[in-house]
Amino acid sequence: MNEITKNEIIECCIVGTGPAGLSVGLELIKHGKTNLVIVDKNHLIGGLARTEERDGIRFDVGPHRFFTNNKEVNDLWHDLLGKDFIPVNRLTRIYYKGKYFLYPIKATDALLKMGIFESIHAFFSFAATKFKKQEEAKTFEEWITQKFGKKLYTTFFKTYTEKVWGIPCNQIGAEWASQRIKGLDIIEVIKNALSFSNGNGPKTLVEQFDYPKYGSGQMYEKMAELIKNAGGKIITDTKVTRFNKTENKIESIEVEDREGNTYQIKADHYFNSAPLTHFYKLLSPGFGDDIDKAVNSLYYREHITVDLLINGDNLFPDQWIYIHSSDVKMARIANYNNFSKAMVGNQNKSAISVEYFTFQNDDIWKMNDESLINLAVTELEITKLIPKGAFEKGWVVRETESYPTYYLGYKEPYELLQKHLKGISNLTPVGRGGLYKYNNQDHSIYSGMLAARNYLKLTETPYDIWSINIDAEYHESGHRKKTDE
Numbered sequence: 079m080n081e082i083t084k085n086e087i088i089e090c091c092i093v094g095t096g097p098a099g100l101s102v103g104l105e106l107i108k109h110g111k112t113n114l115v116i117v118d119k120n121h122l123i124g125g126l127a128r129t130e131e132r133d134g135i136r137f138d139v140g141p142h143r144f145f146t147n148n149k150e151v152n153d154l155w156h157d158l159l160g161k162d163f164i165p166v167n168r169l170t171r172i173y174y175k176g177k178y179f180l181y182p183i184k185a186t187d188a189l190l191k192m193g194i195f196e197s198i199h200a201f202f203s204f205a206a207t208k209f210k211k212q213e214e215a216k217t218f219e220e221w222i223t224q225k226f227g228k229k230l231y232t233t234f235f236k237t238y239t240e241k242v243w244g245i246p247c248n249q250i251g252a253e254w255a256s257q258r259i260k261g262l263d264i265i266e267v268i269k270n271a272l273s274f275s276n277g278n279g280p281k282t283l284v285e286q287f288d289y290p291k292y293g294s295g296q297m298y299e300k301m302a303e304l305i306k307n308a309g310g311k312i313i314t315d316t317k318v319t320r321f322n323k324t325e326n327k328i329e330s331i332e333v334e335d336r337e338g339n340t341y342q343i344k345a346d347h348y349f350n351s352a353p354l355t356h357f358y359k360l361l362s363p364g365f366g367d368d369i370d371k372a373v374n375s376l377y378y379r380e381h382i383t384v385d386l387l388i389n390g391d392n393l394f395p396d397q398w399i400y401i402h403s404s405d406v407k408m409a410r411i412a413n414y415n416n417f418s419k420a421m422v423g424n425q426n427k428s429a430i431s432v433e434y435f436t437f438q439n440d441d442i443w444k445m446n447d448e449s450l451i452n453l454a455v456t457e458l459e460i461t462k463l464i465p466k467g468a469f470e471k472g473w474v475v476r477e478t479e480s481y482p483t484y485y486l487g488y489k490e491p492y493e494l495l496q497k498h499l500k501g502i503s504n505l506t507p508v509g510r511g512g513l514y515k516y517n518n519q520d521h522s523i524y525s526g527m528l529a530a531r532n533y534l535k536l537t538e539t540p541y542d543i544w545s546i547n548i549d550a551e552y553h554e555s556g557h558r559k560k561t562d563e
């Protein structure tokens with residue numbers, strides 16, 4: 079049931095109950111602004127970071143690790159969940175040619191498992207990069223090859239990256255590599271591997287991360303609870319079907335609930351975290367043919383998670399495993415038992431998710447749920463990650479527009495659209511999809527916080543929301559905040 083009365087004027091309307099939208103709401107209520115409504119098409123709170131419960135077992139939409147170098151976000155996470163935000167000792171590996179390599183890469187482990195000939199090959203291919211005059215890297219392939227050498231690039235980066243993005247690495251812009259892998263220095267990796275550490279020093283983000291006891295969605299359910307307790311309204315199961323625009327203002331939005339009831343919401347200001355291209359298609363009227371064309375050239379990668387209930391536990395010790403082998407279609411496998419025991423309760427079962435990255439016109443997207451579950455189970459059995467006959471039940475979660483694609487040449491249409499959106503005086507795009515940024519939760523949250531501060535005209539504003547994450551620090555570095563938990 080919609081909680082908005084007819085003709086009610088809302089001060090702030092936020093689209094999306096993901097980390098970004100909720101962070102706008104939380105920041106607004108912290109400053110006494112409670113006349114706000116958050117609308118989401120989903121039933122569950124949390125957007126891509128939500129947690130779904132099936133047969134008493136919890137699954138995220140792909141594994142969600144909480145880590146950040148942003149103190150404000152880190153403090154917020156700890157304040158929100160307290161003792162329910164638990165430290166997890168990280169183990170993640172790459173599966174490649176039947177072997178498991180530690181990830182982040184450890185030189186000794188990689189060299190041992192690659193074997194003597196491949197290791198020598200990797201060493202010389204890396205050494206060659208040091209003697210070659212380097213042009214500025216434009217593509218993902220060039221960026222990684224220049225930093226690590228061709229051999230390590232093909233072994234540890236190429237196949238997985240191409241599974242994720244669905245295009246060759248020489249068509250992916252270097253920004254993605256620099257955003258995600260910046261600061262990872264092979265010399266540091268080797269030094270680290272050779273250092274004689276007694277293991278008592280502070281844990282790095284590589285070794286430990288935090289996680290909500292009941293799944294990533296717990297963090298956002300808590301945020302939603304605080305917003306509602308303060309008087310903010312959250313309407314789920316309701317999709318925005320149109321943003322009504324005049325020359326340079328959003329006048330209202332049209333929404334439709336699950337029963338097909340439609341109504342309008344009028345607000346002074348709008349924050350949007352729905353994917354940018356999706357938003358533009360709902361904008362009425364748009365900005366004209368040139369911008370329509372620009373928007374049509376931007377695209378996201380879709381994502382399928384096959385959630386599986388497996389009989390028995392201790393299947394493998396990793397939180398997740400990257401599957402680089404090209405003989406299976408799956409890209410990553412997560413084991414939620416190794417995130418938090420509470421994800422499976424007292425059952426002697428395992429909560430496993432298998433991820434596929436796809437486009438909507440790919441065969442895999444068109445497969446029905448039963449076939450996808452069969453595929454995931456078969457691929458897990460082939461790779462011996464689950465024993466034959468242990469599969470009990472499966473569910474499929476499909477997410478459109480999950481990964482904004484930084485293909486070569488995306489910047490021109492993107493910047494054109496951005497320029498026009500800046501001209502809408504009462505609209506602030508936020509979040510991963512909303513800003514078309516390959517953001518993690520922390521950046522999405524931060525964009526929401528700063529967007530609210532801009533609206534409130536707090537000191538130090540306005541912040542440039544569009545530039546959050548451009549200079550983001552590499553997430554595998556940095557030390558954990560010391561906590562008592």
Ligand SMILES: Cc1cc2nc3c(=O)[nH]c(=O)nc-3n(C[C@H](O)[C@H](O)[C@H](O)COP(=O)(O)OP(=O)(O)OC[C@H]3O[C@@H](n4cnc5c(N)ncnc54)[C@H](O)[C@@H]3O)c2cc1C
Pocket residue numbers: 093094095096097098099117118119120124125126127139140141142143144145316317318319351352353356381480508509510511512517518519520522
């Ligand atoms: C597989 C996967 C793994 C990830 N792993 C990690 C990780 O380990 N660590 C990490 O920090 N981050 C991770 N992320 C990223 C993280 O999920 C996102 O950064 C974060 O959820 C983005 O939050 P957001 O609020 O910007 O957007 P979203 O979470 O996408 O929220 C947008 C919301 O808008 C709603 N919406 C869209 N269209 C409409 C409409 N027309 N009407 C109403 N509502 C609408 C959606 O339903 C959604 O709830 C991962 C993401 C994926 C997909």
